[in-house]
Amino acid sequence: MIPAAFEYHRPSELSAVIALLSEHGDEARVVAGGHSLIPMMKLRMAALDHLIDLRDIAELRGIEVGATIRIGAMTTQHELLTHAGLAEAAPILAEAARQIADPQVRYLGTLGGNVANGDPGNDMPGLMQCLDARFTLTGPDGTREVAARDFYEAAYMTAREDDEILVAITFPRPGAGHAYEKQKRKIGDYATAAAAVQLEAADSKVSAASIAMTNLSDVPVWSAAAGAALVGSACGTPAVEAAVAAMLADIDPVEDSRGPVEFKKHVAATVLRRAIARAWSRV
Amino acid sequence: MADKIHLKMTVNGQPVETLAEPRELLIHVLRERLDITGPHIGCETTHCGACTVDLDGKSVKSCTVFAAQADGAEITTVEGIGSPDKLHVLQEMFREHHGLQCGFCTPGMITRAWRLLQENPTPSEEEIRFGMAGNLCRCTGYQNIVKAIMAAATEMNAAKEAAE
Amino acid sequence: MNDQTPPTREERTAALKGLGCARKRVEDARFTQGKGNYVDDVKLPAMLFGDFVRSPYGHARVKSIDASAALALPGVIAVLTAKDLEPLGLHWMPTLAGDKQMVLADGKVLFQGQEVAFVVAEDRYVAADAVELVEVEYEDLPVVTDPFKALEPNAPVLREDLQGQTEGAHGLRRHHNHIFLWEQGDKDGAEAAISEADVVAEERVYYHRTHPCPLETCGCVASMDKVNGKLTLWGTFQAPHVVRTVASLLSGIAEHNIRVISPDIGGGFGNKVGVYPGYVCSIVASIVTGRPVKWVEDRMDNLMTTAFARDYWMDGRIAATKDGKITGLSVHVTADHGAFDACADPTKFPAGFFHICTGSYDIPVAYVGVDGVYTNKAPGGVAYRCSFRVTEAAYLIERMIEILAQKLGMDAAELRAKNFIRKEQFPYHSALGWEYDSGDYHTAWDKALKAVDYDGLRAEQAERVVAFRRGETRKLLGIGLCHFTEIVGAGPVKNCDILGMGMFDSCEIRIHPTGSAIARLGTISQGQGHATTFAQILASETGIPADNITIEEGDTDTAPYGLGTYGSRSTPVAGAAAAMAARKIRAKAQMIAAYLLEVHEGDLEWDVDRFAVKGAPERFKTMTEIAYAAYHDAIPNIEPGLEAVSYYDPPNMTYPFGAYICVMEIDADTGEHEIRQFYALDDCGTRINPMVIEGQVHGGLTEAYAISMGQEIAYDEMGNVKTGTLMDFFLPTSWETPHYTTDFTETPSPHHPIGAKGVGESPNVGGVPAFSNAVHDAFRAFGLTQSHMPHDQWRIWKTAQDLGLHG
Incomplete structure (x- = not known):
């Protein structure tokens, strides 16, 4: 498993990255943590002539916690796990990050890489849809924002243009009612099914609910209908089952070595029930 | 083949320099160019951790890091953790x-x-x-x-x- | 020395660190400091690197190979194809099973990943680039990955080279994809027992295809020194001496001009027994280029091409009286051997020792028939951490016992106890022809049941079933039982050989003048800790402290010939050779001591580390003193020096056994499981090093856990391997791996010099049925009789689904 040759660039300014991307088009790729891209390069499934390393771009780093939370794209999963402010403001991030890959991968793997890569197996895209995050993209024509819920088009196909890079992720500070529930075969595996749930309550009833599912389609699935089914309920069985039914109508899993479609749907329903129950218990 | 680039790192407390192609993986540069054969190659897909080294205070799988990315880094391998005279x-x-x-x-x-x-x-x-x-x-x-x-x-x- | 109180016998014994001592391992100093020397650490001047062009197809004709673009790449030295090997007669090679195997694709490919061309380049990066540039034109052929379909009349012909050959190495071939039918036992008698029985349990039990997957892949460095005419071959070889003989026979290089070295080996588990095309191509490439050539597989190569294990479809029928006395067993196996029959078994046993499948039970009559079949899958069929096909046998009988218990409505623990071979029946002659050397199954079984509070567990399980039916829980409780009997230590030369080499093993000891020693053996450690444990045997036998004994293995220029390490044979065979060689040392030492003490030899007795005069223990000579005298004194009628060698031909196999119990929680909705408890009692005879034994048991159980709960080599219908990386090929991490409790009984082997039986493979042999039976047992109350491994999440879920447990 040996990658093909390429030229290596390590610019220290964002503008230099954009310039390189503009110059080399689809022959160039940026690398953040590299834990999606490098394995693909080693299998020679990703071919590129120019590799642009983002590690020296200071503006891609940093976590800001306020009413809005802003996380630089180069923030690693390890940093998400160990950031005290984030643990208080949006504990669902650490709950999800903990279930991604293994310690070594989490030290290098970044939030930006995880969301921008477009791999349907990645956990953060679904979570970002759940949190209604916005992705800040910078390209030769400036900076724009795309909602996570609009970002994913198909497996590895996103709204990001080839000459743009993901700079940061922002989302409103979520409420306490959260859960990230993931079933996998072992440490290091992608989800058989995973559910991200955020609930808000008023008068002991759900006042707002957001539900997103991972690895159950070629894109993450934010199920508006599933969330809507919970609103106004106290997460009793009828409401939860309505949410589950709505979610099942929105996902489209395929068979792989984790199991057949019917199994994945069953697991999707189970993890969603568990996630709702846990999120409700935390509201 | 791309031109080789000049890499400088600190490995187990010693400054080292080497030439390597940009695509060379850190594990290969350590083992083949720097003769540090403690870290091993087991799976090549970031699962087994036999190639684990410490890079700037993080445990990383050196089969999934290009040596170029480690340019300027401080690296510790098992060889640097203890010594024959004083085992860790x-x-x-x-x-x-x-x-x-x-x-x-x-x-x-x-x-x-x-x-x-x-x-x-x-x-x-x-x-x-x-x-x-x-x-x-x-x-x-x-x-x-x-x-x-x-x-x-x-x-x-x-x-x-x-x-x- | 002015010490007024000489050390007691106990102190002197302890100082030896001999048998029974949990001696810390001498290997660990280098391994913990990163100073092991594995094959990929071997680096020679001007060394080249070889890599394979491999078939993307499961079955295809190779129309053409164009290497011109690859050869034009700077740094590429050569590209070898079958055409280049043919003049040397090396485009095919013999397998260990009496078949032959393509080294490089000769006209067609028969499995995905098959070696098509060998690229030799300045380094592994250039080699990988060149592999991409070799253009191979293929023509698709129909693929068969199902051994039953392979035997259908109109199935595609896989082995065109064998067309018209109705006779193979193991008798008649009745179909173009048939390899052999191998039979043991009394077919008519077994049929009669079954037709007359009160109760017959019948089931098809599949033991799926998997892979040993040691953390280090296979590899070698071949270095042909054209000046001296010597070939040196470093490699991941579990049997270096056999590799030397094979290399000599294949290459025509005289055996004394070949030196094979197994350096440190990063785990073997059977993967490193076979002879692979990479070794042959590296040797040829080194001869052709005059430079050393290294070849090391990557993980995908390893999982896809070298040494699968299992893939046995076992149809069992077991007969019993209505009160549970077993009266007969009949088994037919459809064995998927892949594209070439490259199983690593002793020559006369094409199904290995599968006929140990009567297990721990006194079964009066039995029959086994095994049909070997070709398919478009990788060749191999190695004993993955087990003696040859013993894990398949243990799984079969331990499943059949459970199914029979269900049919009888009897507790499975009680059914086992009722049918165990009794202590007084040993040595026991089994219906399928083995002589079990020793055992005490009832004692072990009772100890195990008591340790886990078996009755309490059954009561809890019954409550759980009630709670589940009431909808109070979604978790089921399974109690997995297994009592296994291993057969290891191959084996007696009269019926065990590999490529004609009898399966003896050897040890050569030299005592140095100052009383320390070196011993060399024909085996090779892959993590078992031979350098530690063999020294312990020698310490107890010679009175030289283990810390003063160097153990060397794996260099054919220095070590005596031996058949290597696999099938738990090192302790039973080489360990015996060590004891026997040590006894020769002691015999000579006794003569020297008699001379030094001026007494008759018969007046001396051995006392831990010395010969003492009977009745006068203050008159003695220690082994250290004797060793010095052997080199210093002119002793009449005794040659100087103190050396001995033993080639040990074991009179029988050894039969370790054990009782394992697994308690497992299963989530009926997600198919997830949790191992709540795993109790493993092993009886491996005399225990050399309890610490090492426990480590072997932990490791073997973890491999068993992986195999039963998720690990497989799976193919799709096109012959594509679906599990080619560690993402899909299940190796559990520390997080998934359960905690184990180990225990033991000690029933020494009566024929082994120190009574040891071997332990490395028992936990895999016994572990797989225990884990699998736990899964089955969890669903027993709901009517499950058989669901095939691996019991990964979706298969467990499917079982629950099929039983109607999802509402």
């Missing part, structure tokens, strides 16, 4: 508790455990099992590895207390 307590405890058999995963295991204990000097068994889950072993079934790391933590804490 982890090395002693792995032997004491039979935490290794074929030895192929051991350099990665010890290097990872070394970082783990710096981040969490008093880990529970569960924290060790979770913190070591990026390193596969085919021989031991992990039970004695966990025991060895627990014992090392205890020894290190006792030594720290004695010094204070």
Whole structure:
């Protein structure tokens, strides 16, 4: 498993990255943590002539916690796990990050890489849809924002243009009612099914609910209908089952070595029930 | 073939320089160009952790890092953790508790455990099992590895207390 | 020395660190410091690197190979194809099973990943680039990955080279994809027992295809020194001496001009027994280029091409009286051997020792028939951490016992106890022809049941079933039982050989003048700790402290010939050779001591580390003193020096056994499981090093856990391997791996010099049925009789689904 040759660039300014991307088009790729891209390069499934390393771009780093939370794209999963402010403001991030890959991968793997890569197996895209995050993209024509819920088009196909890079992720500070529930075969595996749930309550009833599912389609699935089914309920069985039914109508899993479609749907329903129950218990 | 680039790193406390193609993986540069053969190649897909080294204070799988990315970095491998004259307590405890058999995963295991204990000097068994889950072993079934790391933590804490 | 109180016998014994001592391992100093020397650490001046062009197809004709673009790449030295090997007669090679195998594709490819061309380049990066540039034109052929379909009349012909050959190495071939039918036992008698029985349990039990997957892949470095005419071959070889003989026979290089070295080996588990095309191509490439050539597989190569294990479809029928006395067993196996029959078994046993499948039970009559079949899958069929096909046998009988218990409505623990071979029946002659050397199954079984509070567990399980039916829980409780009998230590030369080499093993000991020693053996450690444990045997036998004994293995220029390490044979065979050689040392030492003490030899007795005069223990000579005298004194009628060698031909196999119990929680909705408890009692005879034994048990159980709960080599219908990386090929991490409790009884082997039986493979042999039976047992109350491994999440879920447990 040996990658093909390429030229290596390590610019220290964002503008230099954009310039390189503009110059080399689809022959160039940026690398953040590299834990999606490098394995693909080693299998020679990703071919590129120019590799642009983002590690020296200071503006891609940093976590800001306020009413809005802003996380630089180069923030690693390890940093998400160990950031005290984030643990208080949006504990669902650490709950999800903990279930991604293994310690070594989490030290290098970044939030930006995880969301921008477009791999349907990645956990953060679904979570970002759940949190209604916005992705800040910078390209030769400036900076724009795309909602996570609009970002994913198909497996590895996103709204990001080839000459743009993901700079940061922002989302409103979520409420306490959260859960990230993931079933996998072992440490290091992608989800058989995973559910991200955020609930808000008023008068002991759900006042707002957001539900997103991972690895159950070629894109993450934010199920508006599933969330809507919970609103106004106290997460009793009828409401939860309505949410589950709505979610099942929105996902489209395929068979792989984790199991057949019917199994994945069953697991999707189970993890969603568990996630709702846990999120409700935390509201 | 792309031109070779000039890399400078600090490996096990020693400054080193080498020429390498940009595509050369850190594990290959360490093993082939710098003759540091402690870290091993097991799976090449970031699962087994036999290639684990410490890079700027993080445990990383050096099969999935280009050496170019490590230019300027400070790297510690198992060779830098202890010395024949003064073994690190982890090395002693792995032997004491039979935490290794074929030895192929051991350099990665010890290097990872070394970082783990710096981040969490008093880990529970569960924290060790979770913190070591990026390193596969085919021989031991992990039970004695966990025991060895627990014992090392205890020894290190006792030594720290004695010094204070 | 002015010490007024000489050490007691106990102190002197302890100082030896001999048998029974939990001696710390001498290997660990280098391994913990990153100073092991594995094959990929071997680096020679001007060394080249070889890599394979491999078939993307499961079955295809190779129309053409164009290497011109690859050869034009700077740094590429050569590209070898079958055409280049043919003049040397090396485009095919013999397998260990009496078949032959393509080294490089000769006209067609028969499995995905098959070696098509060998690229030799300046380094592994250039080699990988060149592999991409070799253009191979293929023509698709129909693929068969199902051994039953392979035997259909109109199935595609896989082995065109064998067309018209109705006779193979193991008798008649009745179909173009048939390899052999191998039979043991009394077919008519077994049929009669079954037709007359009160109760017959019948089931098809599949033991799926998997792979040993040691953390270090296979590899070698071949270095042909054209000046001296010597070939040196470093490699991941579990049997270096056999590799030398094979290399000599294949290459025509005289055996004394070949030196094979197994350096440190990063785990083997059977993967490193076979002879692979990479070794042959590296040797040829080194001869052709005059430079050393390294070849090391990557993980995908390893999982896809070298040494699968299992893939046995076992149809069992077991007969019993209505009160549970077993009266007969009949088994037919459809064995998927892949594209070439490259199983690593002793020559006369094409199904290995599968006929140990009567297990721990006194079964009066039995029959086994095994049909070997070709398919478009990788060749191999190695004993993955077990003696030859013993894990398949243990799984079969331990499943059949459970199914029979269900049919009888009897507790499975009680059914086992009722049918165990009794202590007084040993040595026991089994219906399928083995002589079990020793055992005490009832004692072990009772100890195990008591240790886990078996009755309490059954009561809890019954409550759980009630709670589940009431909808109070979604978790089921399974109690997995297994009592296994292993057969290891192959084996007696009269019926065991590999490529004609009898399966003896050897040890050569030299005592140095100052009383320390070196011993060399024909085996090779892959993590078992031979350098530690063999020294312990020698310490107890010679009175020289284990710390003063160097153990060396794996260099054919220095070590005596031996058949290597696999099938738990090192302790039973080489360990015996060590004891026997040590006894020769002691015999000579006794003569020297008699001379030194001026007494008759018969007046001396051995006392831990010395010969003492009977009745006058203050008059003695220690082994250290004797060793010095052997080199210093002119002793009449005794040659100087103190050396011995033993080639040990074991009179029988050894039969380790054990009782394992697994308690497992299963989530009926997600198919997830949790191992709540795993108790493993092993009886491996005399225990050399309890620490090492426990480590072996932990490791073997973890491999068993992986195999039963998720690990497989799976193919799709096109012949594509679906599990080619560690993402899909299940190797559990520390997080998933359960905690184990170990225990033991000690029933020494009566024929082994120190009574040891071997332990490395028992936990895999016994572990797989225990884990699998736990899964089955969890669903027993709901009517499950058989669901095939691996019991990964979706298969467990499917079982629950099929039983109607999802509402």
